[in-house]
Amino acid sequence: MEGLMMDYPLTTTTILEYGNRAFHHKRVISHLPDGTRHEYSFGDLYRRCKQLANALANTLGIEPGDMVGTFAWNHYQHLELYYGIPGIGAVCHTINIRLSPQQTEFIINHSEDKVIFVDATLVPLLEKIAPQLETVEKYIIVNAASGFQTTLSNTMHYEALLENQSEDFTWPQLDENEACGMCYTSGTTGLPKGVLYSHRSTYLHASTILSPNAANCSNQDVMLLIVPQFHVMAWGFPYMCVLAGADMVMPSLHLQPEALIRILQEEKVTKANGVPTIWLGVYEAMKKNPPKERLALEEYLVGGSALPASLIEGFERDFGIRGVQAWGMTETSPLGTVARIQPKHASMNQKEQLTIRAKQGIEFPGIEMRIVKDDGTIAPRDGKTMGELQVKGAWVLRSYFKTMNKEQFTEDGWFKTGDVSTIDMDGYMHITDRTKDLIKSGGEWISSVALESALMSHPKIREAAVIAIPDDTWSERPLACIVLTNENEKVSKEEMMEFLSRDFVKYQIPEHYVFIAQVPRTSVGKFDKKEIRRLYAEGKLA
Ligand code: ADP
Numbered sequence: 442m443e444g445l446m447m448d449y450p451l452t453t454t455t456i457l458e459y460g461n462r463a464f465h466h467k468r469v470i471s472h473l474p475d476g477t478r479h480e481y482s483f484g485d486l487y488r489r490c491k492q493l494a495n496a497l498a499n500t501l502g503i504e505p506g507d508m509v510g511t512f513a514w515n516h517y518q519h520l521e522l523y524y525g526i527p528g529i530g531a532v533c534h535t536i537n538i539r540l541s542p543q544q545t546e547f548i549i550n551h552s553e554d555k556v557i558f559v560d561a562t563l564v565p566l567l568e569k570i571a572p573q574l575e576t577v578e579k580y581i582i583v584n585a586a587s588g589f590q591t592t593l594s595n596t597m598h599y600e601a602l603l604e605n606q607s608e609d610f611t612w613p614q615l616d617e618n619e620a621c622g623m624c625y626t627s628g629t630t631g632l633p634k635g636v637l638y639s640h641r642s643t644y645l646h647a648s649t650i651l652s653p654n655a656a657n658c659s660n661q662d663v664m665l666l667i668v669p670q671f672h673v674m675a676w677g678f679p680y681m682c683v684l685a686g687a688d689m690v691m692p693s694l695h696l697q698p699e700a701l702i703r704i705l706q707e708e709k710v711t712k713a714n715g716v717p718t719i720w721l722g723v724y725e726a727m728k729k730n731p732p733k734e735r736l737a738l739e740e741y742l743v744g745g746s747a748l749p750a751s752l753i754e755g756f757e758r759d760f761g762i763r764g765v766q767a768w769g770m771t772e773t774s775p776l777g778t779v780a781r782i783q784p785k786h787a788s789m790n791q792k793e794q795l796t797i798r799a800k801q802g803i804e805f806p807g808i809e810m811r812i813v814k815d816d817g818t819i820a821p822r823d824g825k826t827m828g829e830l831q832v833k834g835a836w837v838l839r840s841y842f843k844t845m846n847k848e849q850f851t852e853d854g855w856f857k858t859g860d861v862s863t864i865d866m867d868g869y870m871h872i873t874d875r876t877k878d879l880i881k882s883g884g885e886w887i888s889s890v891a892l893e894s895a896l897m898s899h900p901k902i903r904e905a906a907v908i909a910i911p912d913d914t915w916s917e918r919p920l921a922c923i924v925l926t927n928e929n930e931k932v933s934k935e936e937m938m939e940f941l942s943r944d945f946v947k948y949q950i951p952e953h954y955v956f957i958a959q960v961p962r963t964s965v966g967k968f969d970k971k972e973i974r975r976l977y978a979e980g981k982l983a
Contacts, residue, residue: 450617451644453527453680458612460683461487464660471516471691472704474562474584479517483683486520492606493525500602501556501579505530505613508623510554510577511671512536512563514693518583518599519670522558523679527621527640530613534623535671538563539885540633541946546570548625548633549577551843558599561585562694568592617641623842624673626771627879627886635842636771638674642836646774647680649805655767655779656742658712660686663737665705665713667692668745672884673775676714676744676767687712698726709737716745716884717752717916720764724756731760738762744769744776745884746916747872750799754791768801768870772856774836777810778802778870785867800871801862808834811855812864824865827873831855878970880909880919887919887949893968895944896921901932906960906968910953910977919951922973922982924959955982 449455460467465484473479497503509526511533513519526533534552536545545566549557553576559567560583567580571593582589583599621640625633651658656678658664664687668675682689690708692701701723704710720741740763741756753764769775780802782794789797804810812820812828820826833855840846849857859877864870880887889907896905904924909917925932934954941950961972976982 450615450640452615452617452640453524453621453643454612454615454640456644456647456680456683457487457490457524457528460686464683464686467660467686468688469517469520469691470688470708472693472695472700473516474514474560474693475586476695481517483686486517486524488608489517489521489603490524490528491608491610492603493521494529494610494612495606496602497525497531498529500606501581503529503531503555506620507531508534508552508554510534510536510549510552510557512538512557512559512567513583513670514560514562515666515670515675515691516584516693517691518558520679520689520691523622523670523674528610528612530615530619532620532623532637535674537625537671537885538566538669539671539946539948541944541949542566542570543944544633546573548635550575551633552623552625552635555579556581558583560693561589564591564593615640617644622674624771627888634844634846636838637842638774638836642774643674643677643680645807646677646776646836647684649807650677650776651681651685652805654781655776655805656681656712656714657740657765658682658685658687662687662711663690663709664688665690665692665701665708665710667696667701667713667715667719668884673769673771676742676769676775678714698722702726702732705736705738706732706734711737711739712741713738714742714744717743717748718746718883718914720748720756721752721914724752724759727760728755736760736762740765742767742779746881747801748799750795753798754795764798766798766801768872770858772838772858773808773832773834776805777808777832777834777837778804780869783867797869800865800869802870803868804832804834804870807836808832810864810870812862813851820864822864822866822868824863824869824871827861827863829876830858830860830862830870830872832858875909880907880917882912882915882917882919882948884916885948889919889970892919892921892941892945892949892951895941896923896937899932899937899940901926901930902937904960906970906973907951908970908973908977918953919949920953920955920977920982921951922955922957922960924957957982 460483467483471479556579558581580593580596617640622638650656744767748766756762767779769777810832814828820828861874892907903926906922910920912918961969963969
């Protein structure tokens with residue numbers, strides 16, 4: 442028998458409409474790229490989203506199902522795009538600004554973006570690849586200073602686009618299962634893969650993560666969104682904050698520790714998100730130069746890489762600020778688990794509690810996880826048995842965009858994360874290793890396979906194997922193990938770095954190199970990365 446409740450679509454427009462009705466006075470504060478501060482209300486956001494919807498549909502001719510790219514920092518205009526684009530039934534495709542020109546070009550052509558909204562400070566990155574972009578008809582420049590010049594053709598300024606547009610717009614009735622946003626994630630083979638979010642998955646993710654068990658966000662909070670909007674929808678915070686009625690602070694490019702500390706102080710931020718590298722930087726800067734007044738910051742949510750127990754401990758001891766670890770992936774919208782202490786842990790000593798908080802945590806309602814051992818059986822929840830972490834749930838992808846990638850899904854409908862983990866008897870998941878051949882540095886991926894094939898195209902290099910090694914600042918950095926073609930013909934580190942700079946951006950280029958006689962191999966002849974990592978850990982590679 443069918444239930445007799447209303448069919449009420451869970452869409453991003455439902456979120457925006459709710460925010461305007463319930464919290465029209467709440468604030469969006471942007472620290473813009475030029476250093477100026479901009480503030481307006483959820484009510485203003487609502488009205489401008491309607492103007493944007495008119496502009497998209499009428500001036501730019503965007504139709505339902507079209508891809509619209511954004512190449513921008515965190516600020517109010519990007520927030521408007523997060524609601525305006527899906528509001529008319531198009532897809533908001535946030536493009537990562539940190540990728541190499543080749544990857545960016547691939548992503549834009551693969552997604553078939555029709556229009557790209559680009560921050561003026563980022564225009565030079567697109568100018569380089571614009572001639573190769575096959576589908577882009579127009580570029581809309583955001584935050585351009587007077588006298589702004591570009592070689593991009595067919596441009597228009599964002600404010601000019603919105604000017605004179607009506608604030609009346611009737612949102613189309615959308616099916617909650619339609620696509621609303623897209624992000625690309627690094628593929629292990631080097632080619633990025635698109636994850637296409639639906640309105641429903643976005644709504645459910647946002648409404649679940651605001652819970653006190655998760656991001657702990659309410660209308661009492663001032664939330665600093667450090668995770669870039671070009672990175673897995675800023676972890677869904679632009680939707681979560683509107684549902685929760687939390688003030689939003691958007692730092693755009695002001696991501697250096699000193700700038701973040703200033704914003705935390707000035708805006709009396711209570712909560713924030715970010716990768717470990719950011720929080721390590723903030724912690725060190727605060728230790729060097731302790732703020733005169735205690736910050737309003739109560740806690741920061743960390744994900745993307747493991748949050749070191751030492752950082753949780755230091756921040757809490759020195760400044761009374763709580764670090765909370767979350768785990769997620771682009772494929773899981775991204776938040777899947779969070780590690781918070783429960784009353785049953787109260788009697789434990791601080792060290793034992795830290796051990797729990799340094800795990801990746803328990804899953805959100807709406808997400809299921811399991812550990813599958815090498816022999817294909819499910820591991821017990823004993824905190825010891827390792828295996829591959831698999832997930833399913835209301836905001837986990839069922840296929841990549843335009844490509845199924847069957848090998849990443851099980852026959853019974855689980856997604857294989859490529860993380861190796863344990864789950865303890867209380868349900869806390871702990872990542873111990875990774876099967877995917879990637880390096881995560883400062884929250885951004887580096888493909889070891891892409892580095893290896895580039896290095897092996899150097900005439901003096903016969904073989905190259907790249908592994909991730911731990912790094913205090915960046916979480917991980919790449920280490921390149923080189924086998925020379927001719928032992929007497931050395932190649933310098935500088936020469937290799939210069940060679941790689943043709944295809945890779947700076948953060949992707951290894952600064953650590955070792956020369957080895959041969960690359961260890963598995964029984965089937967593949968590079969044995971596990972063995973290389975073991976040799977490194979035992980100090981046998983340097
Ligand atoms: P995000 O942008 O949220 O980091 P990605 O899809 O780029 O998402 O990366 C997801 C991967 O990052 C995970 O599969 C895992 O390997 C790693 N990761 C994410 N969060 C954590 C965490 N808290 N601890 C350890 N690794 C993590």
